[in-house]
Amino acid sequence: xxxxxxxxxxxxxxxxxxxxxxxxxxxxxxxxxxxxxxxxxxxxxxxxxxxxxxxxxxxxxxxxxxxxxxxxxxxxxxxxxxxxxxxxxxxxxxxxxxxxxxxxxxxxxxxxxxxxxxxxxxxxxxxxxxxxxxxxxxxxxxxxxxxxxxxxxxxxxxxxxxxxxxxxxxxxxxxxxxxxxxxxxxxxxxxxxxxxxxxxxxxxxxxxxxxxxxxxxxxxxxxxxxxxxxxxxxxxxxxxxxxxxxxxxxxxxxxxxxxxxxxxxxxxxxxxxxxxxxxxxxxxxxxxxxxxxxxxxxxxxxxxxxxxxxxxxxxxxxxxxxxxxxxxxxxxxxxxxxxxxxxxxxxxxxxxxxxxxxxxxxxxxxxxxxxxxxxxxxxxxxxxxxxxxxxxxxxxxxxxxxxxxxxxxxxxxxxxxxxxxxxxxxxxxxxxxxxxxxxxxxxxxxxxxxxxxxxxxxxxxxxxxxxxxxxxxxxxxxxxxxxxxxxxxxxxxxxxxxxxxxxxxxxxxxxxxxxxxxxxxxxxxxxxxxxxxxxxxxxxxxxxxxxxxxxxxxxxxxxxxxxxxxxxxxxxxxxxxxxxxxxxxxxxxxxxxxxxxxxxxxxxxxxxxxxxxxxxxxxxxxxxxxxxxxxxxxxxxxxxxxxxxxxxxxxxxxxxxxxxxxxxxxxxxxxxxxxxxxxxxxxxxxxxxxxxxxxxxxxxxxxxxxxxxxxxxxxxxxxxxxxxxxxxxxxxxxxxxxxxxxxxxxxxxxxxxxxxxxxxxxxxxxxxxxxxxxxxxxxxxxxxxxxxxxxxxxxxxxxxxxxxxxxxxxxxxxxxxxxxxxxxxxxx
Numbered sequence: 001x002x003x004x005x006x007x008x009x010x011x012x013x014x015x016x017x018x019x020x021x022x023x024x025x026x027x028x029x030x031x032x033x034x035x036x037x038x039x040x041x042x043x044x045x046x047x048x049x050x051x052x053x054x055x056x057x058x059x060x061x062x063x064x065x066x067x068x069x070x071x072x073x074x075x076x077x078x079x080x081x082x083x084x085x086x087x088x089x090x091x092x093x094x095x096x097x098x099x100x101x102x103x104x105x106x107x108x109x110x111x112x113x114x115x116x117x118x119x120x121x122x123x124x125x126x127x128x129x130x131x132x133x134x135x136x137x138x139x140x141x142x143x144x145x146x147x148x149x150x151x152x153x154x155x156x157x158x159x160x161x162x163x164x165x166x167x168x169x170x171x172x173x174x175x176x177x178x179x180x181x182x183x184x185x186x187x188x189x190x191x192x193x194x195x196x197x198x199x200x201x202x203x204x205x206x207x208x209x210x211x212x213x214x215x216x217x218x219x220x221x222x223x224x225x226x227x228x229x230x231x232x233x234x235x236x237x238x239x240x241x242x243x244x245x246x247x248x249x250x251x252x253x254x255x256x257x258x259x260x261x262x263x264x265x266x267x268x269x270x271x272x273x274x275x276x277x278x279x280x281x282x283x284x285x286x287x288x289x290x291x292x293x294x295x296x297x298x299x300x301x302x303x304x305x306x307x308x309x310x311x312x313x314x315x316x317x318x319x320x321x322x323x324x325x326x327x328x329x330x331x332x333x334x335x336x337x338x339x340x341x342x343x344x345x346x347x348x349x350x351x352x353x354x355x356x357x358x359x360x361x362x363x364x365x366x367x368x369x370x371x372x373x374x375x376x377x378x379x380x381x382x383x384x385x386x387x388x389x390x391x392x393x394x395x396x397x398x399x400x401x402x403x404x405x406x407x408x409x410x411x412x413x414x415x416x417x418x419x420x421x422x423x424x425x426x427x428x429x430x431x432x433x434x435x436x437x438x439x440x441x442x443x444x445x446x447x448x449x450x451x452x453x454x455x456x457x458x459x460x461x462x463x464x465x466x467x468x469x470x471x472x473x474x475x476x477x478x479x480x481x482x483x484x485x486x487x488x489x490x491x492x493x494x495x496x497x498x499x500x501x502x503x504x505x506x507x508x509x510x511x512x513x514x515x516x517x518x519x520x521x522x523x524x525x526x527x528x529x530x531x532x533x534x535x536x537x538x539x540x541x542x543x544x545x546x547x548x549x550x551x552x553x554x555x556x557x558x559x560x561x562x563x564x565x566x567x568x569x570x571x572x573x574x575x576x577x578x579x580x581x582x583x584x585x586x587x588x589x590x591x592x593x594x595x596x597x598x599x600x601x602x603x604x605x606x607x608x609x610x611x612x613x614x615x616x617x618x619x620x621x622x623x624x625x626x627x628x629x630x631x632x633x634x635x636x637x638x639x640x641x642x643x644x645x646x647x648x649x650x651x652x653x654x655x656x657x658x659x660x661x662x663x664x665x666x667x668x669x670x671x672x673x674x675x676x677x678x679x680x681x682x683x684x685x686x687x688x689x690x691x692x693x694x695x696x697x698x699x700x701x702x703x704x705x706x707x708x709x710x711x712x713x714x715x716x717x718x719x720x721x722x723x724x725x726x727x728x729x730x731x732x733x734x735x736x737x738x739x740x741x742x743x744x745x746x747x748x749x750x751x752x753x754x755x756x757x758x759x760x761x762x763x764x765x766x767x768x769x770x771x772x773x774x775x776x777x778x779x780x781x782x783x784x785x786x787x788x789x790x791x792x793x794x795x796x797x798x799x800x801x802x803x804x805x806x807x808x809x810x811x812x813x814x815x816x817x818x819x820x821x822x823x824x825x826x827x828x
Contacts, residue, residue, distance in 0.1 A: 013072050016068070016069075016072040017069055017072045017073055020065040020066070020068050020069035020072060021069065021135070023061060023062070023065035024062050024065045024066055024069070024131060024135045025135075025141065025144075027058050027059075027061050027062035027065065027131075028062060028128075028131070028132055028135075028136070028145065029144055029145065029148045030058060031054070031055065031058040031059070031062075031128070031423070032145055032148040032149055032152065032427060033148040033149075033151060033152045034054060034058075034152070035051055035054060035055060035152075035419070035420055035423045036152045036153070036156050036182060036183060036192065036420045036423075036424070037152055037155055037156060037159075037182050038050055038051050038054050038182070039051070039182055041172045041174070042480075042481045042484060043477075043480040043481060043483075043484045044112070044480065044483060044484040044487060045112055045113055045115075045480075046172075046174055047182065047183075047184065047418075047419075048110075048113055048114075048115040048116065048184075048418065048419050049115050049477070049480060051115070051419045051420065051423075052110065052115040052116075052118070052121055052419060053473060053477055055121065055124050055125070055128075055419070055423065056120070056124055056469070056470065056473055057470065058128075059124045059125075059127050059128045059131070060466040060469070060470065062128070062131045063127050063131055063462060063466075064459070064462055064463060064466060066131050066134065066135060067455060067458055067459040067462055068459065070455050071455060071456065071459060074444060074445040074446070074452070075442060075443065075444050075445065076442070076443050076445070076448070076452075076454070076455050077134065077440055077441065077442040077443075078130075078133075078134050078440065078441055079133050079134050079433065079434075079437055079438075079439070079440055079441075080437070080439040080440065080441050081133075081433050081437045081439075082378055083375060083378055083379060083429070083433055083437075084130070084133070086371065086374045086375050086378060087126055087129060087130075087375065088126075089371050089374075090126075090368070090371040090372055090374075090375065091122065091123065091126050093321070093364065093367050093368045093371045094119055094122050094325065094364060094368055095119055095123075096321055097321040097322055097324060097325060097363070097364040097365060097367075097368050098118075098119040098324060098325050100318075100321050100324065101323065101324020101325065101326075101327060102323050102324050102327050102330055102582075102584035103324060103326075103327055103330070103514075103582045103584060103585065104324070105512045105513065105514075105581075105582070106118075106324070106325075106326045106327060106582070107119060107324040107325040107326050107327060108120055109476065109512075110325075110326050111326060111513070111515070112351075112515065113351060114326040114329075114351055114352075115419055116417060116418060116419040116422045117325045117326035117359075117363065118325060118326060119325055120469075121419065121422075122325075125422060125423065125426040126426075128423075128426060128427070128430070129426050129427075129429060129430045132427060132430035132431065132434070133430045133433050133434060136430070136431065136434045137434075139397075142397065142431060142434065142435070145427070145431060146199065146203055146400075146401075147221075149196070149199060149424075150196065150199065150200060150203070150224075150225055150228055153192070153193070153195075153196035153199070153228055153232060154224070154227075154228040154231065156181070156182055156183060156189070156192065156193075157193055157196065157228065157231045157232050157235055158231065159181065159182060160181045160182075160183075160189050160193075160235060161231065161234075161235060161294075163175075163177075163178050163180060163181055163295075164178050164235075164238065164294030164295050164296050165294060165295070166178065166295055178294065178295035178296050178297065179296070179297045182420070183418055183420045183421070184418035184419075184420065184421075185299060185416075185418075186239055186241075186296040186297060186299065187239065187241050187243070187244065187299045187415060187416075188415070188416070188417070188418045188420070188421060189235065189239070190235065190236055190239040190241055190244035191243070191244055191247060191407075191408075191411045191415060191421060192420060192421060192424070193231075193232035193233075193235045193236050193239075193244075194232070194236050194244050194247050194248040194251070194407060194411075195404050195407050195408055195421075195424060196228065196229070196232040197229050197232045197233050197236065197248060197252070197274070197278055198248065198251040198252065198255070198275075198278075198400070198403045198404040198407045199400055199401075199404040200225045200226075200228060200229040200232075200274060200400075201229070201251075201252060201255045201272075201274045201275040201278065201400060201403065202255060202397065202398075202399045202400010202401060202402075202403055202404065203225060203397075203400050204222065204225060204226070204274055205255070205259065205272070205399065205400065206397045206400070226274070229274055233277065233278060233281060236248055236281070236285075237281055237285060237290045237292075238290060238292060238293065238294050238296070239296060240285055240289060240290045240293075241299060242285075242286065243411065243414035243415040244415075245282045245285045245286055246282075246286075246410075246414060247407045247410050247411050247414060247415075248278055248281075248282050248407070249278075249279060249282035249283065249286070250406070250407070250410055251403040251404065251406055251407035251410070252275040252276075252278035252279045252282065252403070253275075253279055254399070254402070254403045254406060255272065255275040255399055255400070255403050256272055256275050256276060256279065258387055258399045259272045259275075259399075300345060300348075301350060301352070301353075301354050301416065302332065302336075302340075302350050302353055302354050303354060304354045304355070304358075306336065306337055306340065306354075307353035307354040307355065307358045307359075308358065309335065309337060310328075310331055310332055310335040310336060310353065310362065311331075311353060311358050311361050311362040313331075313334075313335040314331040314334075314335060314362040314363075315361070315362065315365065315366065318365055319365060319366055320365045320366055320367050321364065321365040321367060321368065322361070322362055322363045322364045322365030322368060323362060323363055323584075324363060324364075325363050325364055326351075326363065327363055327584070328350075328351055328352050328353060328359050328362055328363050329349050329350065329351040330584045330585060330586070330620070331362050331363070332349055332350050332351070332353075333349050333586045333620055333621040333624075334586075334620055334621060334622070336621075336623050337623065338623045338678050338679075340623070341623065341625060341678050341679035341682075342679070342680075342681075346625075346679060347626065349586075349621075352416045353416070354415075354416070355412065355413055355414060355415060355416065356411070356412040356413075356415065356416050356417040357369070357412050357413050359416065359417075360372060360412075375429070376409045379405075379429060379432055379433070380406070380409075382436065382437075383398070383402045383432055383436060384402075386398060386435075386436035387399060387402065397435065398432075398435050398436065401428055401431050401432055401435065402432060404428060405425070405428035405429060405431075405432055408421060408424060408425045408428065409425070412425075475509045475510060476509070476510045478509050479505075479506040479507075479508075479509035479510035479513065479516070480506070480510075482502050482503075482505040482506040482509060483502065483503060483506035483515075483516060483519075485502050486498070486499045486500075486501070486502025486503050486505075486506065487499075487502075489502060496523060496526055496527045496530055497527070499523050500520065500523045500524065500527060503516055503519055503520045503523055504520065507520060512581070514578045514581040514582040514585060514588055517574055517575075517577050517578040517581060518575065518578040518587060518588055518591045520574050521571045521572075521574040521575035521578065521591055521592075521595060522571075522591060522594075522595075524567050524568075524570050524571035524574060525567070525568065525571040525595055525598060527567055528563075528564040528565075528567040528568045528571065529564075529598075531560050531563055531564045531567070532560065532561075532564050534560075536553060536556055536557070538552060538553055538556060568599065568603075571595055572592075572595055572596070572599070575588070575591050575592040575595045576592060578591065578592070579592055579613075579616075584620065585620075586617050586620040586621040586624075586627075589613050589614075589616045589617035589620065590613075590614075590617045590627070590630075592613045593610050593613030593614045593616075593617060593630065594630070596609040596610035596613055597610045597630070597633070597634060597637075600634070600637050600638075600641075601637070601641065607634060607637065607638050607641070610634045611631065611634050611635075614627060614630055614631040614634065615631070618631065623678055624678070625674075625675035625676070625678040625679040625682045625685060626675075626684075628671045628672070628674045628675035628678065628685070629671070629672060629675045629682070629684050629685045629688060631671045632667075632668040632669075632670075632671030632672040632675070632685070632688055632689075632692075633668075633688060635664050635665070635667045635668035635671060636664075636665070636668045636688065636691070636692060636695075638664045639661050639664035639665045639668065639695065642657060642660045642661045642664060643657070643661055644657075645657030645660070645661075646658060646661070662696075665692055665695055665696055668688075668692050669689060669692045669693075669696075672685045672686075672688050672689035672692065673685075673689065676689065681712065683709045683712050683713065683716075683719075686705050686706075686708055686709045686712075687705070687706065687709045687719055687722075689705055690702045690703075690704075690705030690706040690709070690722075691722070693705060694726065699726065699729065699730055700730070702726055703723065703726045703727065703730060706719055706722060706723040706726060707723065709723075710723055715746055717743045717746050717747040717750055717753065720739055720740075720742060720743045720746075721740070721743050721750070721752065721753050721756075723739060724736045724737075724739040724740040724743065724756070725756065727739060728756075728760060733760065733763070733764065736760060737757070737760050737761070737764070740753055740756060740757040740760060741757065744757055744773075748776075749780060751777050751780045751781060754773045754774075754776050754777045754780075755773070755774070755777050755787075757773050758770040758771075758773035758774045758777070758790075758794075761773065762794065762797075767794060767797060767798045768798070770794050771791065771794045771795065771798065774787065774790055774791045774794060775791065778791060
């Protein structure tokens with residue numbers, strides 16, 4: 001039925017042709033079986049990037065074998081169909097969108113979970129389509145492909161079921177969770193399982209009603225397919241997610257409808273029992289919850305309303321080619337509605353819309369989306385016509401492929417996608433064309449030297465591109481491995497040097513990835529801080545004078561300062577390089593701003609650069625309360641630095657300095673108020689606004705703000721500590737003491753809290769309690785001279801010896817962080 005008559009040539013190297021045919025066959029079968037299953041533990045993203053590498057290698061081998069086969073046969077040949085033209089047009093538009101992208105690297109290669117959107121991935125899938133369309137000729141080949149899909153589906157489903165049951169058979173840490181499966185998210189696993197049910201529904205119809213006794217092998221195959229379908233249907237029911245259910249319902253109804261039209265070729269209802277069961281299960285799932293559940297996590301994604309709004313705003317900026325393949329995360333950051341800040345996912349940047357088509361519309365624009373739409377529309381029309389007019393034997397196998405392909409197409413309008421689902425979409429599209437398009441164009445090289453030259457040129461060009469492409473992809477993959485290793489080191493040992501070396505290696509292998517550059521900047525800054533904070537560790541040598549010992553200490557300190565300064569300068573330049581590589585990425589500007597912020601007071605002009613960077617970040621994510629809060633913190637730091645100008649006897653200069661302080665505090669208050677406007681319950685903004693009120697002399701307003709923050713989290717020792725100090729200054733001494741006592745109970749090792757509590761006890765005349773607190777502080781800070789002096793003063797005061805000092809004033813704090821598990825939850 002599907003055989004194309006072979007055109008033999010005298011003297012043709014048949015061995016080479018057979019070899020190429022075998023390579024193509026096993027490459028297609030291998031990809032079909034392995035892509036849904038494939039993952040490796042060596043990268044941060046264990047699934048998609050590894051599938052992408054497998055796809056590149058498999059497609060490269062198959063494509064070269066196809067070109068080699070044409071050279072060996074000395075014949076250029078391809079299957080004629082309008083779908084080929086549309087695929088090429090879609091590929092051209094997709095490439096133009098990637099070239100005009102906000103992040104060309106991300107759009108070309110795909111990045112961190114967006115590999116299926118990369119142009120090179122789509123190019124590989126298109127080449128796979130052409131290889132499959134022009135080399136799957138026989139009915140037997142189609143059976144082999146369907147068999148590989150079913151076998152892979154069984155393995156995927158069984159692994160997914162074990163994960164849901166908590167039976168983790170993989171030894172890797174990332175696989176010890178029900179959220180991990182070989183397809184992607186739990187919902188994408190459900191879509192894939194629904195696809196397997198639809199595929200098997202058609203496969204079970206094939207040959208149904210034919211006379212003759214079935215062989216044992218046929219019976220065993222059908223039993224296996226039924227078992228796989230039952231497993232897949234169970235997983236669909238357990239996941240109970242409406243897009244999966246709707247897709248399965250529609251595809252199963254299609255099978256039943258066509259079975260009804262061709263009822264004469266069926267003997268009984270045995271052939272359509274599976275789609276009937278699928279329809280019943282789907283309808284029940286739409287009406288009631290499935291009683292059994294497994295450990296799969298809930299799906300988190302943008303709402304349809306938010307996705308539509310973001311897409312429309314993106315199209316307003318980039319109507320024809322979109323923002324670029326794989327760049328929806330930038331669109332989301334820039335255009336997400338502020339209402340999301342009231343949800344639990346306010347601080348998450350989603351990298352895809354609620355549906356695959358909506359993501360496509362935003363990222364490749366109207367031209368890309370419309371070109372893509374032409375493919376399923378043309379296939380839908382031609383396949384349905386073929387189904388209505390086909391003979392009784394053809395429709396059996398065609399309906400299974402059509403219904404399963406239609407399920408994947410429908411899923412693009414109801415849910416997102418993964419590389420495995422994209423792969424199956426393109427393979428099923430190719431097989432649909434194979435079944436109902438048998439018109440080939442063929443020309444021998446003897447008759448067309450141009451064809452011979454074209455194929456030879458394509459073979460050489462393909463060989464060059466494959467070798468260079470695999471080399472580049474190998475480097476990129478090695479970079480991912482190096483980066484993943486550095487992340488693991490950071491989690492296990494926190495060896496900053498090893499982390500830096502790992503990221504440097506990754507950046508050398510793939511200098512186009514801004515993620516490496518951004519994180520390298522942070523690691524360098526962390527290393528600089530470690531150098532400055534590390535103890536000197538210098539011991540006095542025997543007979544060494546004080547002057548020599550001090551000189552040696554100063555030399556070590558100077559060397560450390562130089563090393564830290566060099567690392568800091570490199571961190572700044574590296575962070576700036578990340579913004580130049582991908583200026584649309586808000587994460588790059590945020591990191592650059594945070595680096596400058598850490599340098600404020602150390603590097604001249606760092607405050608201005610920090611402000612500029614935060615403003616750039618806000619342009620790219622205007623609905624983020626975090627960015628406005630960080631901007632406000634920079635203004636506060638500037639105001640604190642400007643207070644130094646108040647220490648002068650020149651009244652004019654003092655007034656100018658005060659005006660400057662007031663101006664900066666006003667800007668800080670405005671930034672914090674904007675953050676609160678975006679997210680009313682954002683405790684960090686409330687807290688910092690309270691501190692601004694305190695600096696502005698608005699003590700009552702400051703207390704009110706911090707009281708509100710404490711109400712949000714009564715176990716936040718940092719906010720409670722600050723509020724207690726404000727109470728004390730406001731004359732609410734009892735409230736201050738009571739609150740500081742609660743802080744000490746929550747964080748017994750919080751030295752500052754005990755230090756100030758002792759001062760409050762001292763001011764109230766409770767000397768014994770004050771001494772007890774200072775003794776606790778002494779235990780936490782055994783070598784602190786200030787603490788020892790305070791303890792002596794309190795003991796003298798208890799003995800009646802007069803002590804100098806301002807009565808009622810609070811002392812300077814002890815420079816000791818909280819070392820308790822109850823650390824402040826509000827960032828300061």
